[in-house]
Amino acid sequence: MYSRAYLLLERDFQELKENNFKGITAFPICEDLMEWGADIEGLQNTFWHGLFFQLTINFTSQYNCVPPVVKFLTIPFHPNVDQNTGRACIDFLDDPNKWNTSYTLSSILLALQVMLSNPELENPVNLEAAQMLIKDESLYTMRDNGPEFPKDPDKIIRSIKEISFNDYYKTWSTIATSKATEHYRSSLLEDPDFIVEYYKWKKAELKHPKEWNLKQ
DSSP states (O other): OOOHHHHHHHHHHHHHHHHTOTTEEEEESSTTSOEEEEEEEOOTTSTTTTOEEEEEEEOOTTTTTSOOEEEESSBOSOTTBOTTTOBBOOHHHHOGGGOOTTOOHHHHHHHHHHHHHSOOOSSOSOHHHHHHHHHOHHHHHHSOOOOBOOSSGGGTOSSOOOOOHHHHHHHHGGGOHHHHHHHHHOGGGGOHHHHHHHHHHHHHHHHOHHHHHHHO
């Protein structure tokens, strides 16, 4: 029998596919749906637009009574993103008392997308980014917001290497929303055998993005 969390995440996945939110994709990377990968693009008409960020989302069997743990694998220079671990710091993710069981995977990803261009400066986790934004917003927006990676990568993902922004953009721009959406619309996703292989493929892609990009 499937767990309550599994059934809720199946529902969340279906909601995400049906709404086809611009600049947002997500995919399970394990068969019990407790681990997910996601990609978000900055909102249009902001300097984040055109930049894609990869994340991991780890749920527990207590979902949706408790929030998941969300971390950026490509870390933006941002007041609300821990520059060492990539952890996204939003009140409803950090404080279980502020979590609402009505929140879904879609609402989490939409909140993160909005957070990029609307930082919360009251309790920043990246003080340097917050101070720069407060002192001179033009300097902050002009700063190279290419990806940074965790100083302790074993806590999140193994065999990940720091790359330049150009290499990063070439790699991840190939999985923009329009392309991923076509995969989601494929009738192959109705085939259970394909779904199992899909999870394995996505997990491999998450660990070795550059290698998988060369195979496409």
